[in-house]
Amino acid sequence: MKRRSFARLRRIATRIPTYFADAVDNPEWLVMFALGRVMPVRRAYRRFRAVPAPIPTVERTIFATRDAAAIATTVRTDGIRPALDLPEAITREIHDFALATPCYGNMDRRLEFLAPDHGAAEQQFGRPLLTGHYFDRVEQCPAMTTVRQDPLLHAVAAAYLGPRVRLAAARLWWSFPTRPREEDLHLASQDRFHFDLDDWQTLKFFFYLTDVDERAGPHVYIRGSHRQRLWRHQLTLLVGQPTDEVVAAYGARNVLSVMGEAGYGFAEDPFGFHMGTAPRATPRLMMEIAFGVSAASRRRFYGEPVVGLK
Template sequence: MSLSNVWQTFKSHPQYTLMRGLGRFVFFRNLVILSRKLRHTRSTDEFLLNCQKRMGQSVFHDVDLESFVDELRTKGVAFGLRLPAGILEELTLFAQNNPCYAYRRTEAGFRFNEHKLAENSLQKPILLAQYFNTAVQCNAVKQLINDPVLQWIAATYLQSVPTFVGANMWWTFPVKASEQDRSEHAHLFHRDVDDYKFFKFFFYLTDVNPGEGAHVCVVASHENPPRIKASDKWTFRRYSDEEIDGFYAAKDIVEICGEAGTGFAENTLCIHKGRTPIAKERLLLQLQYSLFDYGVTNDIRDAAQLQMLV
């Protein structure tokens, strides 16, 4: 990111920009995490107790919560969640009946079945299209945000009362995307710095087979960042497949596939990327929890600003 872009971001989101600078260093992350943990000890205990009282209301069953959080801590990614059929159906119906927005542009709305018409209007292939205001408009998203199992996992992992900072649902299409689009929309290996401590739940809403838009994660890389260039100690950047293949063992580079409804959690400080689908589009829902909300990771947009392409 150029200095001018950093300055513009600082003017609009000063706390976020400061966190992005300090949060790349383990010392500052641990200092903030410990401070918040100590200040939230009582309220966190009360929050967890409330979650436990509501466990019977959860849509997730037979999840070993302690093991799930332990796996998330040690490996940076944890598996074993599955959406029930009713929730999955409600989410997919929402996606079919509401407009999504090409490249997250508020003036580029279209419905899923008008994908080709939207590409013709833009005069370029659409790699990604996101829905806006899902936490407001979709009851299934609201239900998942408030699910006691997900909230318990979030509080236990973050060691604090968790802050829900945003839902995001988007399509990824099988197109020959430019290198710039692949980089901008996270289809090259990278790490996120969204807070001093944070993580995300991911749910596949379509079947995801090998090569068809799978999420790829380097296991435990949140504790073992790549040191390929001297500057990698200080900066975050995009990495080529060759760089990651050369730095990490092949067994640790995991392509996450699964049927519609498959869910997992990841601390995306881990090295990760989304694969560009080859033949079939992918629909995914992401729910993110952090210590603080900087107002930059949600899908909330002013409805008056949303415009349709077709």
């Protein structure tokens, strides 16, 4: 019990610099972070801010479907809507960009390397490198800009979040098979079920840029957990919870492990319990396009935390 309590305190301490930066960027974020995990408060906020709006019509898109309403309806029910695939050419262009552009290990700009040189970089820096993030370098990838500007994504987000919707984040990162430290797993939100508290309302689109099977760290989601939440998972400072406890609370039948070939995508309400699993054999390249209802800082837009000096 003492060991678990100490581990929880360490997880909180890892996030404190980022929390402080978020509060400085936007003092209202503190209110959301404190109360946004409580379901009655979230529902009250949505009712208070609700404004009827027509669902946008999608005329042109890179995706095979144009039915934004159907996608939003599935997310509203299940929390996740799989099978939203990128064209092969877009997938290949983003993948090639990620191979040729230096990334930052463990979300730390001091640990810069090329993804194909991952093993050599671990030796150079003397530590395991679980992730490689690109932060604002995603602006150098035209294919990512094409995806984040696609009318279908904006229409789904508007249908799900309402007319106050705005683009909140554009992220690209690798997850590598390695022997990570506990703090690196926590910082990367891997191997532990958690829910996001980025905003009062959020919708995220995730895309695999490499093939993902059970050995490549598939994303896992608890269907329906965005709509229901035990009180002990609302009245807690920690968004992360033990896997066995989450599965027992919300049912093994609702656990969805998302696997697919390069280009496979899905829409998700990240307030539901989810996690990225750490790859065991092959690296995973993943892209995220997120929408919310509040303004995001430039740092948060690219998913960059504040990493304390070691």
